Amino acid sequence: MAQIAGISEGRSDYKVRGGKMIRVHVWHRDGKIEKVIFAGDFFMHPEESIEDLENVLVGAELEESEEIINEFFRAVELIGAGPEDFYRALRIAVLGKKS
């Protein structure tokens, strides 16, 4: 985790059961997400909505993000991973460890 001007940066490479990968790159400050990027070999329909997910997480605390992610995937079809995998991958990226 690098720290610049109060902003912490974290990454995770999270292997989903079944083989898909979710890679998270997150910037956060004072416990709140400043920016997050999800990458990986999963499927999401419609694809463009990944940016909506990244946007709605801005300003959220880690604890809130679980519900935001779950709510988001009620309207978006996700294949090869589950909403809980997105949350776990984000959590590891923020906390810097598996826990």
Add this chain to the structure above:
Amino acid sequence: MRENLYLSDLWVYVRLIRDGYHPAGYNMALDEALLILNKEPVLRTYSWDPSAVSIGYFQSIEQEVDLDAAKSMGVDVVRRITGGGAVFHDREGEVTYSIVLPSNHWAVKGRALQSYRVLCGGIVEALRILGIDAEFAGVNDVLVNGKKISGSAQTRKKWGVLQHGTLLYDLKPDLMFSLLRVPNEKIRDKMIKNIHERVTSLKHLGVEAGRKYVESALIEGFSRVLREKMEPSTPTEEEKDLAERLMREKYGSDSWNFRR
């Protein structure tokens, strides 16, 4: 109601484009152009010249591809509009297909997950024609003896669905792993050695069928599962123009290929 005009019973054929070899940018651009411009079923078969790596919509190009290696080997790299993983498209090793269907076509109605099974059935059928017993597995793969021989990916718009995918007739693990990044360098040799336990090709199964024959089997396979005839065709001027534009402005641009 205009929608009623598109009942699947009215389709008597699928437009067939046997498209030969093209650069990666053009291949992805024409697939997208076909999706944008068509309200009727289209099947396209093609290969890649030069060989190329395509990455999934959500992947980071730098995390997945050794760009220096690709450059020095003259291999194209392009981001797809479909999700999924990075794929090495060997010029001499695969036939690629794309299929465009209107959203209300029986084969793609409902959710993506079901339609993968239906459309990948075309590949299973093609392999049967080639004398090979294959099965659909997971989300979007076709396996022979538990080893992957074909992978597919789809994108869904309001008006239509595009699914594209590969059928491998040869496999070059050394080349593949010199282009695709592996989780860590220590396991690269092991991955090359073990790939034959996970992936196979027609050649490795003892089927020495040429590209043209494999392509024909693929077309016949899709014809059977869709229960429709194939009507030989070529891209229209409008499709070619849009593909040229998408190639220039999207698939040839860093803003698209490096967006993640």
